[in-house]
Amino acid sequence: MRTAASLIVGPSWVGDMVMAQALFRLLRQREPGRDLDVLAPAWSLPIVARMPEIRAGIASETAHGRVGLGTRRRIARELRPAGYDRAIVLPRSFKAALIPWFAGIPARTGFLGELRYGLVNDVRPFDREVLDQTVKRFVALGLDRGEELPDALPYPALEVSADNQARCIAELGLETTRPVIAMMPGAEYGPAKCWPLENFAGLAARLDEAGFAVWVLGSDKDTAAGETIAARSGAVNLCGRTSLEDVIDVLAACEQAISNDSGLMHVAAAVGIHVHGIFGSSSPKFTPPLSKSREIHEISLDCRPCFERECPLGHLNCLKGISVASVFNKVCLKKR
Secondary structure (H helix, E strand, C coil): CCCCEEEEECCCCHHHHHHHHHHHHHHHHHCCCCEEEEEECHHHHHHHCCCCCCCEEEECCCCCCCCCHHHHHHHHHHHHHHCCCEEEECCCCCHHHHHHHHCCCCEEEEECCCCCECCECEEECCCCCCCCCHHHHHHHCCCCCCCCCCCCCCCCCCCCCHHHHHHHHHHHCCCCCCCEEEEECCCCCCHHHCCCHHHHHHHHHHHHHCCCEEEECCCHHHHHHHHHHHHCCCCEECCCCCCHHHHHHHHHCCCEEEEECCHHHHHHHHCCCEEEEECCCCCCCCCCCCCCCEEEECCCCCCCCCCCCCCCCCCCHHHHCCCHHHHHHHHHHCCC
16 A cells, blocks of 8 residues: 655745755654655755655755746646655645646645645634744645644754765864854845854954864855955864765854854754854845754844845844954854
């Protein structure tokens, strides 16, 4: 007899994919025998592979922002033999709901979104006041119709490979004799989420003097930022030198992480280290690091949160007002 199986159409951002694990954990708790597969951008599959709740990650193969009807039809044909009886569509876009519909999955759960009548046939209400966090929006789609959100949501918890971690540390020549602080100075969303680079550099220098090792993590796009921080401190620039899979394991070797509100902030929370989240244009009320071990660094201004990619007023005071000393002191308080 075939095991019941669900297809989950995943989000397109690193942080959102990590937060979606809260839904996957809830589904696994409720139906331990049901197989869960995730359809997501290929770049995110290393994250999905570290989620024990998921049987398989499937590459969506469609370019970001493009409908790609032919590709979506082909993927749907390839998925039909899996016999999914339910799909959960996390993004609210029209195109995200196409593959489950093309694949003939009978129950297709999601918020109504843009022009999705028929594509989603188990439509759930979208109440912004109740669903005031991204993680709540994901979890709500795994509940029964009319069921209220649980008081405590399951936190993401990515698996860590000790073997790959040891390989990375050896190949990158990383120092582990001192407590390690990870720094993530990038944010794919835009500069209104990025604490000033000189603050990261100044903090790295102070941490080095205080007895910490500092590793700067990020993508190829963050390489220049990492070089700036390393040049002004004893930090090691790892930006662009690690895969997403490697970043998971390298972060797990750190004691604490200091990060803008970015995908890597959520990865750090999901591997269980203490996270310092720096919030500018965004809000920790909407996308907090999902961990009990965290510090939120923000200041109160009438203009924030604006959720803009660039500061509409041109001053970035929401980020400039967070001092190096305040973050440094919080890090030192958590030193083991």
